[in-house]
Amino acid sequence: MKTSYLTDLTCSVCGKVFSIHKAHTFCPDCQATLISNYDLNAVRSEVDRDKIRIRPKGMWRWHEVLPVQDAEKIVSLGEGDTPLLSIPRVGNELGLANLFVKDESNNPTGSFKARGLCAAVSRANELGIKKVIIPTAGNAGGAMAAYAARAGMQALVYMPKDTPNANIQESRIAGAEVILVDGLISDAAKMAGIKAREEGWFDVSTFKEPYRVEGKKIMGYELAEAFDWTLPDVILYPTGGGTGLVGMWKAFAEMETLGWLADTKRPRIISVQAEGCAPIPKAFHAGASFCDFWPGAQTVASGLRVPKSFADRIILSNIRESNGTAVAVSDEALMQAQKKLAAMEGIFAAPEGAACLAALEELVKQKWVKPDEKIVIFNTGSGLKYLDQVVQ
Ligand SMILES: *Cc1c(COP(=O)(O)O)cnc(C)c1O
Ligand SMILES: [Zn+2]
Numbered sequence: 392m393k394t395s396y397l398t399d400l401t402c403s404v405c406g407k408v409f410s411i412h413k414a415h416t417f418c419p420d421c422q423a424t425l426i427s428n429y430d431l432n433a434v435r436s437e438v439d440r441d442k443i444r445i446r447p448k449g450m451w452r453w454h455e456v457l458p459v460q461d462a463e464k465i466v467s468l469g470e471g472d473t474p475l476l477s478i479p480r481v482g483n484e485l486g487l488a489n490l491f492v493k494d495e496s497n498n499p500t501g502s503f504k505a506r507g508l509c510a511a512v513s514r515a516n517e518l519g520i521k522k523v524i525i526p527t528a529g530n531a532g533g534a535m536a537a538y539a540a541r542a543g544m545q546a547l548v549y550m551p552k553d554t555p556n557a558n559i560q561e562s563r564i565a566g567a568e569v570i571l572v573d574g575l576i577s578d579a580a581k582m583a584g585i586k587a588r589e590e591g592w593f594d595v596s597t598f599k600e601p602y603r604v605e606g607k608k609i610m611g612y613e614l615a616e617a618f619d620w621t622l623p624d625v626i627l628y629p630t631g632g633g634t635g636l637v638g639m640w641k642a643f644a645e646m647e648t649l650g651w652l653a654d655t656k657r658p659r660i661i662s663v664q665a666e667g668c669a670p671i672p673k674a675f676h677a678g679a680s681f682c683d684f685w686p687g688a689q690t691v692a693s694g695l696r697v698p699k700s701f702a703d704r705i706i707l708s709n710i711r712e713s714n715g716t717a718v719a720v721s722d723e724a725l726m727q728a729q730k731k732l733a734a735m736e737g738i739f740a741a742p743e744g745a746a747c748l749a750a751l752e753e754l755v756k757q758k759w760v761k762p763d764e765k766i767v768i769f770n771t772g773s774g775l776k777y778l779d780q781v782v783q
Contacts (some may be wrong), residue, residue, distance in 0.1 A: 392437070393437075393455065394454050394455070394459065394460055394461065394462045394552065395429075395454060395455060395456075395457060395458055395459055395460050396429040396431070396433055396455050397411050397427055397428070397454065397457075397458045397460070397501025398411070398428050398429060398430050399411055399428050400415060400425040400426060400427055400428065400588050400601055401425065401426050401562070401769065402418035402420070402421055402423055402424075402425055402501055403418075403421075403423050403424045403425065403426050403429060403702075403705060404418065404421035404423040404427075405418060405423075406535055407420065407559050408755065409425055411458070411460075414515065414518040414520060414593060415601060416593075416594055416599050416600055416601075416703075417600075417601075419489065420471040421765075422639075424598040424599075424601070424604075424612050424701065424702050424705065425601040426427070426550055426601070426641075427430075427458055427601055427602065427604075429455075429456055429603050429645070431456075431645060431648045431649055432648075434455050434547050434649055435648070435649045435650055435742035438455050438653045439492035439781075440616075440620070440649070443616075444616065447686065448470055448471075448472045448773075449470060449471045449472050450467075450470045450506055450509065450510075450606065450609050451465055451467060451471070452470070452471075452472070453603045453609050453612050453723050456605075456608075456612070456645060457510060457605055457606070457609070458510065458514050458601075458602050458605050459510075459513050459517055460515055460517060460525075461517060462641060464513055464514075464516050464517035465513045466509065466512050466516055466538050466541045466542040467509060467513075468499035468500075468505065468509070468537060468538065468541065469499055470498050470499050470505040470506050470509045470515060470606075471498070471506060471609055472613065473493060473494055473495050473496075473497045473498060473503075473575070473613070474494050474495055474497065475491050475492075475493050475494075475613075475614070475617045475767070476491060476492045476493075476736075476738065477489075477490065477491050478490050478491065478492055478732070478735075478736045478738070479626065480491070480638045480735045481731065481732065481735050482508070482746070483727055484607040484697070484735075485751065485752065485755050486755065486762050487668050487755070487760070487764070487766060488762055488763050489760055489763065489764065489765040489766060490751075490768070491492055491765070491766065491767045491768070492732075492736075492738055492740075492744075492767070492768050492769075492770050492771050493610065493613075493614065493767055493768070493770065494738060494740075494770050494772055495517050495610070495662045495769065495770055495772065496738075496740070496742075496744075496771075496772055496773035496774075499534075499537060499736075500530065500533045500534045500535075500561060501557075501772055501774065501775065501776050502530040502533075502741065502771060502772030502776070503607065503610070503635065503695075503769075503771045503772065504530040504531045504534035504535075504772075505534045505537075505538075506609060506610070507531070507534070507602075507603030507604065507606040507634055507638075508531060508534040508535045508537075508538050508595070508603065508606070508609045509534075509538055509606055509731045509764035510542070510602045510603060510605050510606030510607075511535075511538075511541075511600050511602045511603045511606065512535065512539055512541075512542055512595075513538075514602045515542075515544070515593055515595070516542045516544070520544070520593045520636070521544055521545060521592065522544060522546075522547070522591070523535060523539050523545070523546055523547070523589075523592065523593050523594075523595050524546075524547040524548075524549075524586060524587050524592035524593065525546075525547075525548055525549070525551070525583065525594070525595050525596060526549045526557070526576055526579035526580040526582070526583040526584075527548060527549070527554075527576065528550070528551070528554065528576045528578065528631060528695075528696050528697060529549050529550060529554045529555055529558035529693045529694060529766035529776075530545040530694055530772055530776070531556060531597070532548035532549075532550050532553060532554075532558055532562045532567070533557070533558050533561035533562050534546065535562075535595060535769055536548060536561065536562040536563075536565035536566065536567035536766050537561070537565045539565070539566075539567065540565040540566050540567075541565070542592060542619040545569035546562075546565070546566065546568070547567065547568050547570070547586065547592055548562045548567045548568070548569045548570065549569045549570045549572055549573060549579035549580075549582050549583045549584075550562075550569065550570075550572065550579055551571070551572055551574060551575055551576060551578075551579060551693075552571035552572060552573055553645055554571075554693055555693055555776055555777050555779060555780065556779060557775075557776040557777070558693075558780070559571070561615060570582070573778050574687055575696060575698060576696065576697055576698075577684070577697075577698050577699065580596060583596065583778045584596075585740065585757040589704060596701070597632030597633075597634055597697075597700070597702075598632060598634065598637075598699060598700070598701040598702040599701055603634055604634045604637055604638045604641070605638070605748050606638075607634045607635045607638035607639070608641050608642040608645075609637030609638075609642070610635060610638065610639055610642075610769075611638065611639035611640075611641075611642025611643055611646070612642050614639070614645075614767065615625075615642075615646055615651070615652060618765070620651060620652055620653040620654075620721065621652065621653055621654045621656075622643060622652070622654075622656065622657060622658050623658050623764075623765040623766060623767045624658055624659065624760075624761075624764035624765045624766065625658055625659050625715075625760055625764055625765070625766045625767070626639070626658045626660050626661065626766075626767050626769070627657070627661045627747035627748075627751055627766070627768045627769065628660060628661065628662060628663065628747070628765065628769050629662060629663045629664070629692065629694065629695055629743035629744060629746050629747055629771055630671055630695065630700075630706065630717075631694045631695050631696070631697040631700070631743075632697055632701065632702065633662075633671075633700045633702055633703075633705070633706040634702075635769065635771070636662060636687070636706055636709060636710075637705050637706060637709060638658060638694075639660075640660065640709040640712075640713070643657050643658075648771070650782055654683040657713055658713065658715075658767075659713050659714050659715040659716070660709060660710050660713040661710075661714070661715050661716055661717070661718060661750060661751075661754065662675070662706065662710050662714035662716075662718070662746075663695075663717075663718050663719075663720065663746050663747045663749075663750040664717070664718075664719050664746075665691075665692050665696075665719060665720060665721070665722060665725065665746060666690075666720065666721045666722070667688060667689040667690040667693045667696075667722065668685050668688035668689065668690050668695055668696050668697065668698060668721045669685065669717075670682035670683065670684070670697075670699055670703070670737075670750050671698075671700075671703070671706060671707065671710075671717045672687040672717035673685075673719075675707060675710060675711075675716065675717035676717070679707070680704055680705050680706065680707060680708070681703045682699050682700065682703040682707075683699070684698050684699045685698040685699065686698070690722055690742075691722050691725070691726065691742050691777070691780045692722070692725060692741070692742040692743045692745075692746055693719050693742075693743075693777075694741070694743045694744065694771065694772065695743055698704065699727075716754075716759065718750040718753055719753065720746050720749040720750050720753065721749075722742075724746075724752075725742050725748075725749045726742065726745070726747040726780075727743045727749070728745040728746070728747075728748035728749040728752070729742055729745035729774060731748065732745055732748055732770075735775070736765075738770060738776055739773065739774035739775060740772075740773075741770065741771055741772030741773060741774055741776065741777060742771040742774075742777055742780065743771050743772060744769060744770030744772065745770075745774075747768040747769060747770075748768055751766065751768065760771055
C-alpha cells in the first residue's frame with residue numbers, strides 16, 4: 392500500500408503546477424500559497440475509511456492524505472487524536488444541548504501547532520533539508536524546535552520579545568536559537584525572510600510553506616470520524632494565520648470527493664479573533680476579499696496577534712462559502728471565558744481557545760446559533776503555557 396497519494400502542488404492563484412520531488416515555499420509569481428493535491432480517486436477505491444479507525448493512534452493514521460512519501464522520514468511525537476469533549480455544564484448555561492470542545496492542548500508541546508510543524512518538518516526531512524527557520528507568535532516556534540530536534544535539524548526562531556516565556560524557553564531547551572524581536576510577528580517574518588535568503592534556511596512560515604496546513608487539516612478528518620462521518624453544524628476557530636480553518640475546509644472537500652461523508656452538509660465556520668487584533672472580522676463585515684494590515688496589534692491571546700495573514704483571501708472565502716461569520720472578543724471577555732471553562736468543565740484552555748467560548752456567548756445572544764445545533768469549539772492550546780497572563 393502506498394504511504395501518500397500526493398500528486399503535485401498548485402498555486403492557489405495562478406494554478407501553476409509544482410513537483411513534489413523538490414522543496415517549495417510559495418508561488419514566486421503570485422506570492423501565494425501552494426495547495427497539495429492528492430489522487431483522491433485512487434484513495435477512494437483503495438482505502439477503507441473504517442480501517443483507519445483501527446490503526447495505531449495519531450495523525451499519521453491518515454497517511455494516504457498526508458504529504459510524506461516514505462514513512463521512515465516521519466518525525467513524530469505522538470500528535471493528533473485529541474479528545475472531543477462534550478461540555479454539558481457550559482452548554483446548559485448557554486441553552487445549548489450539543490456543545491463540544493476539540494481539546495488540542497493534548498498535543499506534543501501543548502498546542503495544535505504540533506500537527507502542522509510535524510507535517511512540515513517531516514516533509515523537509517524527506518526532502519533533505521537540514522536547517523529550518525520560523526517567525527512565530529509563540530507556539531509554532533516551540534513546536535518547530537521540538538520536531539527539528541527530533542529530526543536532527545538546526546532550528547532558528549524569531550518571536551516578539553513579549554511572547555509568553557514558555558514559548559521562548561521550550562524553543563531554547565530544544566536547541567533552537569531564539570531571536571527576540573522588538574515588534575510583532577510581521578516584523579519577525581521580515582527578519583526571518585532575509586535570514587532565510589542570505590543563509591539558505593528553509594522558511595516554514597504559515598502558508599509560505601505548503602505542508603503545515605496539511606497536518607492541521609487532519610483535525611477535520613478526526614471530527615468527521617468522531618461524529619460518525621457527519622460534520623457538526625458550527626465550528627468556532629481562533630484565527631491567527633488561519634491554517635486550521637483553511638485546512639479543515641480542505642479536509643471537508645477531500646472527504647466529500649472520497650465519498651466518506653454520510654451527510655455532506657458542511658459546518659458554518661466562525662473565525663474568532665481578539666478586539667485588539669481583528670483583521671478578519673473587520674474585512675468580513677466590510678465585505679472585503681482581503682485584510683488590511685492591523686496596526687498596533689495587541690491581545691493576551693498571543694496566537695491571535697497576526698496583523699495580516701498570508702492567506703487572508705482564502706480564509707475570507709472559506710468563511711463566506713460556509714455561511715459562517717467572524718467575531719472579535721475583548722481580552723476581558725476571553726479571560727472570563729477561560730475561567731468559566733476551567734471552573735465548570737476542568738479544561739484549562741489557552742486564551743485563544745477561550746476566545747471561542749466568549750464569541751459563542753455573543754452569538755447565542757444574537758440567536759445566531761440554535762439550541763440543538765452541534766457546535767464545536769477549538770481549544771488550540773494549553774492554558775499552562777500562559778501562566779503570566781492568567782487572572783485568578
Ligand atoms: C497559532 C495559534 C492559533 C492560530 O492558529 P492558526 O491556524 O494560525 O490560525 C490559535 N491558538 C493557538 C494556541 C495558537 O498557538
Ligand atoms: Zn501563482
